[in-house]
Amino acid sequence: MDKLLEVNELTKRYSQGNVLTRVTLTAADHVSFYIKPAEIFTLAGESGCGKTTTAKVVLGFEEATSGTIIHNGKLQTRKEKVWITEGVQAIFQDPFSTFNPLRTVDRYFFETVQNLILAVSKQQAIELIDRKLQAVGLSYEEFAGKYPSEFSGGQLQRISIARALLTNPTLLIADEPVSMVDASLRMSIVNLFKKLRDELGVSILYITHDLATAYYVSDRIAIMFRGNIVEMGTVEQVLMNPRHPYSKLLRESIPQADPKKRWTTEITLSELEQEEYLRRGCKFAGRCPDVMEICKGVAPADIYVDDVLVKCHKYSSTQEI
Numbered sequence: 001m002d003k004l005l006e007v008n009e010l011t012k013r014y015s016q017g018n019v020l021t022r023v024t025l026t027a028a029d030h031v032s033f034y035i036k037p038a039e040i041f042t043l044a045g046e047s048g049c050g051k052t053t054t055a056k057v058v059l060g061f062e063e064a065t066s067g068t069i070i071h072n073g074k075l076q077t078r079k080e081k082v083w084i085t086e087g088v089q090a091i092f093q094d095p096f097s098t099f100n101p102l103r104t105v106d107r108y109f110f111e112t113v114q115n116l117i118l119a120v121s122k123q124q125a126i127e128l129i130d131r132k133l134q135a136v137g138l139s140y141e142e143f144a145g146k147y148p149s150e151f152s153g154g155q156l157q158r159i160s161i162a163r164a165l166l167t168n169p170t171l172l173i174a175d176e177p178v179s180m181v182d183a184s185l186r187m188s189i190v191n192l193f194k195k196l197r198d199e200l201g202v203s204i205l206y207i208t209h210d211l212a213t214a215y216y217v218s219d220r221i222a223i224m225f226r227g228n229i230v231e232m233g234t235v236e237q238v239l240m241n242p243r244h245p246y247s248k249l250l251r252e253s254i255p256q257a258d259p260k261k262r263w264t265t266e267i268t269l270s271e272l273e274q275e276e277y278l279r280r281g282c283k284f285a286g287r288c289p290d291v292m293e294i295c296k297g298v299a300p301a302d303i304y305v306d307d308v309l310v311k312c313h314k315y316s317s318t319q320e321i
């Protein structure tokens, strides 16, 4: 089986607070997953579980504390500046912050085309840009000369996807791409992801709070809780028949993304978050309806139940059989 991206035991630690209040938390704790070509893989979980941290390290925006990332069979190292540049594009949460309000959006496209020499004449550039816009359901005509404010959030998110497509990426990393888009337009964006997967063979790392769109669009999904992947498998297995108590709870009460939160948001840690991150045993033990004595002191291992990874003591005996 080909793997386009392999993330192995990725760990990222952050220190927070001042000298007196300093805590170190493991925002991504031995996170391992892979993405196949033409596959939509979702990372889901509530706010502060480490989704963006994982994406930032994969994109090379942050250095991992430990672990490896292999893209197209090549080990990525920041030190040697061998990093995913080719074939990977990021899509961010807030399309309005992607574009300067005082510049027309087409300028971004022409700049990319020029910098990467993707066309040799203006006419060729326009044709290329139009093709990419058509792929997201727009056209050059309805976009040329306009400012970001002249588009809706949904249109602008499509435009940022079209821009990402200029370089023919094989992997899109989309962090909460629909949380700032009107609920009525969310499906059209995730449908677009499906289309890119099916028609262009693009893989997508889809990061979301929204289990409804995740279910609709994903091939496989990983549920994260306080830095750990606690359950991972096909979307049918994990969302229709969740095994981890946290996945079950998440399915019942889907937490909403906070639209005010951005990538470079000020970092504040709630007391609950801190307590859970620093827990010795299972990080979910304090909220788990099925908690057992062992959960409080011993972190559970990864256990495979019917090909689904579940990090939970409840299933320990299953593995021994």
Ligand SMILES: Nc1ncnc2c1ncn2[C@@H]1O[C@H](COP(=O)(O)OP(=O)(O)OP(=O)(O)O)[C@@H](O)[C@H]1O
Pocket: 014, 015, 016, 025, 027, 045, 046, 047, 048, 049, 050, 051, 052, 053, 054, 209, 261, 267, 268, 269, 273
């Ligand atoms: N630069 C940083 N410095 C210190 N702590 C950080 C930093 N970035 C993230 N964290 C902490 O790491 C944890 C995981 O944060 P992260 O942003 O990855 O979560 P998330 O799952 O993307 O959340 P959200 O759904 O709100 O976007 C949080 O407790 C956060 O406060």
Ligand SMILES: [Mg+2]
Pocket: 051, 052, 053, 175
């Ligand atoms: Mg995030």
